[in-house]
Amino acid sequence: MRQQFVILFVGIAIISSVLSGCKDDQVSEPNGDGFDRGAMLENWADSLIIPGYSDYVLTLEELNQTAIAFTTDPSVEGLLGMRNVFVKAYLNWQNVSMFEIGKAESIGLRDYTNTFPTSSEDIVRFITSGSYDLELASTRMAQGFPAIEYLLYGLEEEDEVAATRFENGSNESKLLVSYCSRILDLTKEVLNDWNSGYRDDFVQNNGSGGNSSVNKLMNDFMFYFERSIRAGKVGIPAGVFSSTPLPDKVEGFYSRTHSRALLLAALDRVVRFYNGMHHQGEGYGPGVDDYLNFLQSISGAEQLSSEINHQIAVAVEQAELLSEDLSSQIVSDNVAMLKLYDELQKCVVLMKVDMFQAMNIKVDFVDADGD
């Protein structure tokens, strides 16, 4: 028995000495610095996500004040002013939509803010009855930006007539104010959470396991890119998933002129997130591209990061060729829209297959055992 224990301990001693001896070699290796995932998370949180939400909340406050002012004293000028602020807020929403993590995820911010096409029947019912509960999950398709848009652009053909619908005390005016304050309240809840502790949790959860911030946010990002951008903004209205095109399913359908701008704003945010760029301007910190470069320099795999940037740029170029109203683009020349879908699909392949493999990202919700 004693002899066996001696062998056991000698074995362990050999293993541990080999391992500790290896530690001293660090200097001679390339990439000896490693990659600081925490710094990437910090960059995303402090320079992209929180500033994005802060700006967005400011425009939502403006939207609320404008709505109150407009419904107190409705006029055509007031309606046009309201529409301007609405578009600004809707564009700002595209800056934060992809970050459905933490509070935003638990309250379902994206579904309450931007489910489209909106249900005009439900909205009309809300107006007629004057009663509604926007906290019910079933009302998600009759609130948020698409519902506000319907009120501002879709109720009447003539602006003069439309403005009169919002007379002080009317159900339309009350609903408009409720819609605006609902988005503001939800978003404030999310921003407050980032500012009161969640930011540190997010940054400190800097591991690489299934529940790490990087793994979760990359999955959220991919889900957003596939579902909201590729399918929601482009594929579904272009008829990719149906037998015929569905031009009335575009984002920003009632305002007619903003669907392309909303799409481009969303794609711009994708580029910023991927490259670690800041909320505004050209500044940047560590991003997905740097992490990819680091990992692929170790594994010796073909470099991906610039190819992904290139493919996103190709998609953006194709989007810029489209009419500013995507629904009229679909009606007049859907081929260009389908081409955009194909370019976005190429992005999905590069990111979801190659990038996820290189980054060893575990696909969402798959917590079964592997072997």
Added chain:
Amino acid sequence: MRSSIRSYLQTETSAAPLAVFRIIFGNMMLAGMIRFWALGWIDKLYIQPDFFFSYYGFDFVKPIGDWTYGIFALCALSALGILLGYRYRISATLFFLSFTYIELMDKTTYLNHYYFISLVGFLMIFLPANVYFSLDARRRPEIGKRRVPKWTIDSIKLMLGIVYFYAGLAKLNSDWLLRAMPLAIWLPTQDQIPVFGALFKYKWMHYALSWGGAIYDLSIPFLLAIRRTRWLAFALVVFFHGLTATLFPIGMFPYIMILSTLIFFSPTFHDKILDGLSAGLKIRTRDLGNECWQPRFGQGWYTVGLTVFFGMQILLPFRHYLYPGELFWNEEGFRFSWRVMLIEKAGIATFKVVDGISGEEYTVDNSQYLTVFQEKQMATQPDFVIEYAHHLKGVFESHGVSEPQIFVDSYVALNGRKSTRYIKENVNLCKVRYNLKHRNWVTEFNDEIKGL
């Protein structure tokens, strides 16, 4: 030769190692079932999905709605029966049947170690694991035996040896040894593992663990079998399985293997374990004399049965030689071959349904029909692609699409190579049959992986 076989078959040994193995096996299986249930995986994997992927020839094995819980309960109860040695033959038979049924319900969840458990479960039915330290031996004193034929214990050792050795053989390929793939992908992000984490960014570490893993798998059965190296081997078993348990989400497998390898230790060692158990649980034991258990239907049937069983185990992993093309890409003969944690494969498959009459086209949203897990598995394995395509055919026919044609736009990345098209673009999958023949509708792998 014949006489040496005969004398081997008649060699006797203590029944203690087999009894300890029975207790460990029953215990781990019971724990495994409880864990599976508690994690909500029965619901998630077998109740929630609308569609299940079948093994070829087993498409009649499906979850049975809420009754599926009953199969798991049966499996857990029979594991308890094995643990206690209570109505052991029936328990072991029910365990094998229920566990194997569960594994056959959806091949999405295929794991080598589930296959391993099915095989050991099958073997256990025929082994006299209840003649010692069991409720059966207490209930029916006449079956209690102190000794069993040596081959009964050796057959479990052989099964374990095959698992390790074949897992080692599978690693003898150019991706594993010369590119350190897929460890070069899996390890660098694991920088927070104690002690080793900081080393995982170095390429030499990936090579060290790739080569170390291959040498470990190939040599461990022998190191365990030889008395002088047994403790060293067990230390290595604990070390390697401990490391993989930390690194990868592989559930109970490392612990099952660590405890199973105890069977290689001497009868004295197992007597000590049983003495400890008796003292700890205040179990009274009685003297069983020195009689040896004898096969009921004679030695001949057992010899034939074991030869066939192990002959299959030895041959089956090589069946991929019957197919042309790259095994890791085509996955023809990949499963049931101890290719454990061997490749990193990711893919995406987008299906297009074309109405054969009107020409209308639809792109399929996979999430409507498959879970995330199923979609992930489906995208990289051709037999899944074809089963899913045939399922879609039925779904779209019932939605009024006439003479549907189904095409798939799919890309797969293997071991860090750039993704390339996986299934040939213009193949109407409705016309392709699901069988075990070579699948020429899969693209050819555009690289070469040398190896066994």
